[in-house]
Amino acid sequence: MPGAHHRAAHSTVTETHVITTSGLTKVYRSRGREVTALDGVDLHVREGEVYGVIGQSGAGKSSLIRCVNLLERPTAGTVTVAGQDLTALAGRGPRASRELRQARTRIGMVFQHFNLLSARTVRDNVELPLEILGKSGKERSRKALELLDLVGLADKAGAYPAQLSGGQKQRVGIARALAGDPKVLLSDEATSALDPETTRSILQLLRDLNRELGLTVLLITHEMDVVKSVCDSAALMEHGRIVESGTVGELLATPGSELAAALFPVGGEASADDRTVLDITFHGEAATKPVVSQLSRTYNIDISILGAAIDTVGGLQVGRMRIELPGRYEDNVVPVGFLREQGLQIDVVNATSEAPSALVKEGAK
Amino acid sequence: MTWSEMQPLLEQASWETLIMVGWSTLIAVVAGLPLGVLLVLSDRGGLLQNVVVNKVVGQVVNVGRSMPFIILMVALMSFTRWVTGTTIGSEAAIVPLAIGGIPFFARLVETAVREVDGGLVEAVQSMGGSTWTIVRKVLVPEALPSLIASTTTTVIALIGYSAMAGTVGGGGLGDLAVRYGYQRFDTGLMWITVAFLAVVISLIQFAGDLAARTLHRRGRGGAAPALRLLKAKEPAAADIGKVA
Numbered sequence: 001m002p003g004a005h006h007r008a009a010h011s012t013v014t015e016t017h018v019i020t021t022s023g024l025t026k027v028y029r030s031r032g033r034e035v036t037a038l039d040g041v042d043l044h045v046r047e048g049e050v051y052g053v054i055g056q057s058g059a060g061k062s063s064l065i066r067c068v069n070l071l072e073r074p075t076a077g078t079v080t081v082a083g084q085d086l087t088a089l090a091g092r093g094p095r096a097s098r099e100l101r102q103a104r105t106r107i108g109m110v111f112q113h114f115n116l117l118s119a120r121t122v123r124d125n126v127e128l129p130l131e132i133l134g135k136s137g138k139e140r141s142r143k144a145l146e147l148l149d150l151v152g153l154a155d156k157a158g159a160y161p162a163q164l165s166g167g168q169k170q171r172v173g174i175a176r177a178l179a180g181d182p183k184v185l186l187s188d189e190a191t192s193a194l195d196p197e198t199t200r201s202i203l204q205l206l207r208d209l210n211r212e213l214g215l216t217v218l219l220i221t222h223e224m225d226v227v228k229s230v231c232d233s234a235a236l237m238e239h240g241r242i243v244e245s246g247t248v249g250e251l252l253a254t255p256g257s258e259l260a261a262a263l264f265p266v267g268g269e270a271s272a273d274d275r276t277v278l279d280i281t282f283h284g285e286a287a288t289k290p291v292v293s294q295l296s297r298t299y300n301i302d303i304s305i306l307g308a309a310i311d312t313v314g315g316l317q318v319g320r321m322r323i324e325l326p327g328r329y330e331d332n333v334v335p336v337g338f339l340r341e342q343g344l345q346i347d348v349v350n351a352t353s354e355a356p357s358a359l360v361k362e363g364a365k
Numbered sequence: 366m367t368w369s370e371m372q373p374l375l376e377q378a379s380w381e382t383l384i385m386v387g388w389s390t391l392i393a394v395v396a397g398l399p400l401g402v403l404l405v406l407s408d409r410g411g412l413l414q415n416v417v418v419n420k421v422v423g424q425v426v427n428v429g430r431s432m433p434f435i436i437l438m439v440a441l442m443s444f445t446r447w448v449t450g451t452t453i454g455s456e457a458a459i460v461p462l463a464i465g466g467i468p469f470f471a472r473l474v475e476t477a478v479r480e481v482d483g484g485l486v487e488a489v490q491s492m493g494g495s496t497w498t499i500v501r502k503v504l505v506p507e508a509l510p511s512l513i514a515s516t517t518t519t520v521i522a523l524i525g526y527s528a529m530a531g532t533v534g535g536g537g538l539g540d541l542a543v544r545y546g547y548q549r550f551d552t553g554l555m556w557i558t559v560a561f562l563a564v565v566i567s568l569i570q571f572a573g574d575l576a577a578r579t580l581h582r583r584g585r586g587g588a589a590p591a592l593r594l595l596k597a598k599e600p601a602a603a604d605i606g607k608v609a
Contacts, residue, residue, distance in 0.1 A: 069491055095413070095496065105493035115488035119506045119583065128502065129492040160583055180492070 013232060017080075018184060018216045019045035019068060024077035026063045026240075037063040038074070039240035045233070047183075050210050050217040052227040054259070055237030061220040064237070065188050068218065069107045070100060081107060082183050105133055108177030112189035114169040116161040122172050123148065123157040129179040147175040151205060167198035174205060178213075185209070187219035191226060199223075203230045224262050228311060234259055249283045252318055253345055264320040268306025276325040276332045281345040282310065283318040291342050292323065299335050301325055322349065371554055374541060375561065381455045381536035386523045388459045393466030393519055398512075400426070400467065401474025402500055412486070412496045429468030434526045437461050438533060458535030462526055470519045477511030478504050510581040517573025521566055538562050 026038040037060045045051040055061050066072040068079055070086050078087045081103065089099040096104070116125050126144040135143070148154050151171040161169055170190060177185055187206065191199040207230045209215050221227065227234045235245035236259045244251065244259050251260045260281070270277045280291070296303050303323050310319030325332050329348055339346050400422065406412050407419040432440075438461040442452050445460040485503050494502070505512070528539020538558055546555025 071487055071490055096490065101493040101495060103493075104491060107491070109488070109491040111484060111488060113482075113484055115482070115484040117485060117503065117507060119509060119580070128489070131502070132489075132492050132494050132498055162583075176492075186491075 013046055013048040016047040017044045018047040018082055019043065019051075019218055020078075020080040021064075021068070022078050024064070024067055024079065025075045026060075026067060026072060027075045036240050038067065038077075040077070041237075041240070041242055043235065043242065043245070045216060045218050047216055048210070048214050049232040050207065050219065050230050052231035052234040053218070053220045053237055053242075054222065054224065054227050054234060055220075056222060059237040060240040061222075061237050062188065063240075065186050065218065065220045068186055069104050069109060070096070105129065105180045106182050107184050107186060108180065108182035109186040109188065110170065110173045110177050110190045112192050114161070114166075114173045114193075116169055116172055116176075118161055120160075121157065122153065122159050122161065122164070125161065125172055126175045126179055129176060133180060143179060144175075147178055148172075150178070150209075151175045165198075166194050167202060170194065170198075170202050171205065174202075174209070178209070178215075183216060185215050185217045187217060189221060190219065192221065192223070199226070200229070206230060227259075228263055234263075248318060252281050252283045252320070255345075255347060260320070264309035264311070264318070266307040266309050266320050266322040268322045268324075270324060271304070274326075274328050276327060276329045276336075277306065277349040278323050278325065278336065278339070279347040279349055280321045280323065280339065281347070282320070283345075289342060291339060291344060292321075294342075295335055295338060298338065301335065366551060366554055371557060374545075374554070375538075375558065378536060378538045378541040378558070379561075381540075382524065382527055382538045384455050385458050385462055385527045385530060385535060385537055386520060389462035389466050389523050389527075390516070390520050392459075392463035393470045393523070394516060396463075397467045397470030397519075398474055398505075400471040402478055402504060404471065404475040405478045405504070406496070406500075412499065426468040426471050429465065430472060432465070434461070434465050435529050435532065437465050438529065453534040455530070455535045455537070458527065458530035458533055458537075462523055462530065465526055466519055466523050469522055470515060473515035473518060474508075474512065477508040477515055480511060481507045510577040513573060513577040513580065517570060517577070520569055520573070524562070524566060524569075538565075 021041055021043040024038050024041040024043070025036070028035045028037055039060075041060075041064060043053075043064070053061050053064060063072055067074045068081065068086075070079065070090055073090065074087065078085055080086065084103055086100060086103055089097060089103055116122075117128070120128070123141065123144045126147055127140040130140040130143055145154065145157060148157055151174055153168060153171050153175065156164065156168065156172075161172065164172065173190070174185075185206075190206075191202050194202060203226060206217055206219070210217050210230075217230075219226065219231070231248065233245070233247045234251065235242045237243070244254070244257055246254070248263070251257045252264070254260065264281075266279060268277070292303055292305070295301070303325060306322040306324055308319065308321040310317065310321065325335060329336075336346055336348070403413075404419065404422055404426070407415045407422070409416065409419075411419075429437075438458075441461045441464060444464075445457050446452050448460050449456050451457050481504050485507060486499055489499050489503050524539075527535070527537045528543065530537055531540025531543055538561065542555045542558040542562075545551040546558070
């Protein structure tokens, strides 16, 4: 992975890659036209982390997540999940081989539109993967009730999906995805059909499952807030390629990172020409120090805060702040040096060269 | 003709219709269901995509569907003799009725199964389900309300076809109406038979709709569906009253 700063994320993340794609390419052919949905995607998801792939619609996120369990056959490249090369298992025809189907039972998946069977009760929906695994009736119902309890729906076991709210349906979808005790959970826009409050509760559930079960979660989303609230790592997709990726800390440490800018949008213009505007990026230890007041006291200068976006991402304080110092940059070399000594990343903002990208605007909403 | 004379005729004819339609529906459903599912699975983009199979089965179904029943009956005579040993009577009529019913039902099955949300298929694939699992646990159960409605339509169509079974001595209600009403100018018996058929068909349609609706509405409310059906009508009727 690029970048030297490995964030000390929560304890369950290991350096083992549990999902790896290399050179993943998907070309759709229809009526003689070719559309490249994935263009050589290399993705590395570490064991125990929540990894978010973000991008606008049409960027190839959906193709990517479908290629991970081979619901879509990649045109080229390989997919390895938990040490197993799925592309090698797939067989040649369009039908899934027995080996691939077996591998899929160990990869859970949740969907934007839940995809629950309307003719089955909640409990029978959760039992379905266990039926596929050939478990006995007793074992199935024990496991199903246990999982429904885990997602907080023990009292809805006998209800039909049509009687549930969207959030409840997604909880059933999650319980169902966990039935085969998967190591990996794929989430295909799982919260996109939900209102903000329900989205938060579903994301919290995913986060809890990630922590309690050591479950690795790969999620795709077009909502920056989803990445912000649960992801340890993130990748930005554009036109079938991953243009940026890394842990949230790594992204923040990367100068000019679009993802970091979108995650922590800061704005604000200099109040006069003879001012220095700085962007301070906080992550890791330095985030806890009262640097701004220290700077003010040490150099006896007045500091204005133009904008700030500081948040708890993946259980750690991270963020950016834009401050203004009196005087031109040449007059402020010493204070800037002081800030850099504190382990902070400082970017001097040149107001004229700043042209926020579409994604930055979206993140700022 | 008095009622006491008509009654045994009607009873006999009803029995013959029941035998013919019952057996042919059973055969049409048993054979048409897999055929209809196969049409969906073998189609372009389907789970078992196979253009040749799809085209051949589709063509056979189309020919079977468009063939006028009376011609089908005559054309199948040697086959009927091979199966039942005779070409006359109710039993002999079952063969062409079943053969005519299979493609009819298969097309209805195809339409019903196509309506099933592709996301559900994808979900079961992602759990490691095989194509057979998908057919058994997704396509058929999720399409069940439509399949019930399709069966109702097939039963009613076969009752219609069975009127022509009279030409091979199959008997039945339709034949009774033709023989007495058309050939013997006994309009009294004819109208009674027609009214009886209308009642039977309405009852079948009602029962089929009720079953389909019960399955479709499953889990959408507490009350028993039959009860809710009646309840739902009351306020609607009241509304009409207000407007009028």
